[in-house]
Every structure is written in C-alpha cells, then in structure tokens.
Amino acid sequence: MIGIIGGTGVYEIVELGEEIVYKVVETPYGPSPEMSIFQLHGKEVVFMPRHTLGHAKPPHMVNYLSNIWSLKKMGVEKVIATNAVGSMDESIKPGDFVVPHDFLDFTRMRKGTFYDDRTVHIDVTEPYCSQLRDILISSGNVIGNGVYVCTEGPRFETAAEIQMFRQLGGTVVGMTGLPEVILARELEMCYSSICTVSNYAASISPSKLTIDEVFEVVENKRKDLIRILSDSIKKIPSDNLCECENTLDGAEVDNFLEPEDL
Numbered sequence: 573m574i575g576i577i578g579g580t581g582v583y584e585i586v587e588l589g590e591e592i593v594y595k596v597v598e599t600p601y602g603p604s605p606e607m608s609i610f611q612l613h614g615k616e617v618v619f620m621p622r623h624t625l626g627h628a629k630p631p632h633m634v635n636y637l638s639n640i641w642s643l644k645k646m647g648v649e650k651v652i653a654t655n656a657v658g659s660m661d662e663s664i665k666p667g668d669f670v671v672p673h674d675f676l677d678f679t680r681m682r683k684g685t686f687y688d689d690r691t692v693h694i695d696v697t698e699p700y701c702s703q704l705r706d707i708l709i710s711s712g713n714v715i716g717n718g719v720y721v722c723t724e725g726p727r728f729e730t731a732a733e734i735q736m737f738r739q740l741g742g743t744v745v746g747m748t749g750l751p752e753v754i755l756a757r758e759l760e761m762c763y764s765s766i767c768t769v770s771n772y773a774a775s776i777s778p779s780k781l782t783i784d785e786v787f788e789v790v791e792n793k794r795k796d797l798i799r800i801l802s803d804s805i806k807k808i809p810s811d812n813l814c815e816c817e818n819t820l821d822g823a824e825v826d827n828f829l830e831p832e833d834l
C-alpha cells in the first residue's frame with residue numbers, strides 16, 4: 573500500500589482514484605485524521621491530510637506520531653510526503669520542486685521517536701528512501717537533491733537564521749518535514765518528500781513573507797504536483813531495492829543485564 577501525506581491542495585489526487593472509502597483509525601497517540609483510501613493505477617493508496625481536513629493544525633501542533641502510526645496500521649509500506657518550503661538558494665525559484673536527500677533538524681518541541689521504552693538508535697545516514705526519490709525525480713521536472721532545514725515555526729525565520737542555515741549547507745526551509753521522515757523510518761517504511769518552493773526565504777526575498785504568497789504558489793503548482801504524484805504511484809514497483817524495511821536490524825540495544833542479575 574502507498575501513503576500520500578498532503579498539505580493543502582493535494583487532496584485532488586484522491587479524486588483521480590476509484591472506490592474511495594474514508595477511515596479514521598485509533599492509535600496510542602490519539603485518533604488519525606480522516607484518511608481517504610482509493611485505487612489508482614491498480615494500486616491501493618491512502619491519502620493522509622497532515623494538518624487534518626481544512627488545515628486546522630499548524631505545523632508545530634500536527635500529531636506526527638498518530639499520522640505515521642496510522643499509515644503503518646493501514647498497511648502502508650511506502651510514503652510520499654508533500655511539503656511547502658522557502659528557498660535559500662537563489663537558483664531555486666518559487667514554483668520549483670525539490671526532492672531533498674538530507675535534512676537539518678532545527679525543531680525544538682516535537683516528540684521525535686516511537687521508542688521511549690526500548691533503546692533504539694536507527695541509522696539515518698541517508699534519511700530519505702533512495703528508491704522512492706529516484707521515482708519522484710524521474711516523474712517530472714524536479715531538482716533532485718537538496719538539504720531540507722526544518723524549523724519549529726510557526727513564525728518564519730530571521731535573516732540571521734537563514735544566513736546560518738545557508739552556511740550549514742541548507743537548501744530549502746520548511747516546518748513540516750520533521751519528525752515525520754524519522755518516524756516513518758522507525759517503523760521501517762520507505763519515505764520520500766517532494767517540496768514545492770513557495771517563496772524565497774526571509775532576507776533572500778525582496779519583500780515581507782506572507783502565508784497568502786505561500787498558498788498562492790502552492791495552488792498554482794497543484795496540477796503539476798498531482799501529475800508527478802500520479803506518475804510516481806504508477807511507477808512504484810512491488811519489489812524493494814532499498815534497505816528501509818530492515819531499519820531495526822542492528823539498531824536496538826540488547827538488555828544484557830537480566831532483571832534477576834541486577
């Protein structure tokens with residue numbers, strides 16, 4: 573099963589599909605948003621509205637644990653996420669699409685793991701699934717790598733923050749990519765993101781940043797994004813060339829002291 577995590581404007585992918593059913597699942601982290609399950613190109617797809625329907629939850633309030641747990645519970649093995657971002661590279665313009673290959677995590681208040689009662693250290697040398705990235709990159713006119721910087725939000729960044737992120741190697745900046753990518757990997761799902769560049773980041777943009785500008789560009793690129801998603805779903809093979817499904821092998825610390833030894 574394939575999962576699509578959508579922000580604004582991506583719901584239209586559901587309308588391309590057939591046999592749509594709606595479902596809410598319970599998780600240890602609270603109920604999921606209402607998901608739409610549908611058939612597209614002979615494949616079963618689940619659409620997860622990240623912010624719940626109607627863009628109700630701001631990025632720092634999204635229940636990332638419930639969202640990812642719900643997709644796993646539905647039987648999803650591969651997740652394509654969509655994110656809006658600001659560009660920190662003058663050559664990457666509003667309206668471009670970027671498929672990041674790595675991230676820098678500058679979130680501060682989000683719970684970022686499922687493993688509180690077991691000691692699990694997963695490898696994230698390559699945090700996004702290489703196979704899913706290749707599929708997205710071959711499905712449209714996209715920039716095939718970049719470092720995604722995730723901020724806590726909900727405010728936009730200061731000029732000094734953007735300067736710092738650029739010096740650290742950041743390419744684009746957004747508020748929704750983390751901890752989602754990590755949580756998917758912790759549950760051994762493949763995960764890749766396609767980012768719509770909605771603006772130049774603070775201080776690179778000649779004007780004040782507004783959310784209206786972000787929504788306007790995302791809306792203008794909606795049809796292109798839906799086409800890339802649809803073509804990618806068509807191309808996803810049933811066999812895996814990546815290691816995402818074996819993430820937990822070698823990641824967990826064994827309890828080498830049995831309780832009676834203590």
Ligand code: HPA
Pocket residue numbers: 656657658659723728729745746747770771772773774781786
């Ligand atoms: N900064 C953070 N998040 C964003 C931006 C930005 O410039 N644009 C869209 N999401």
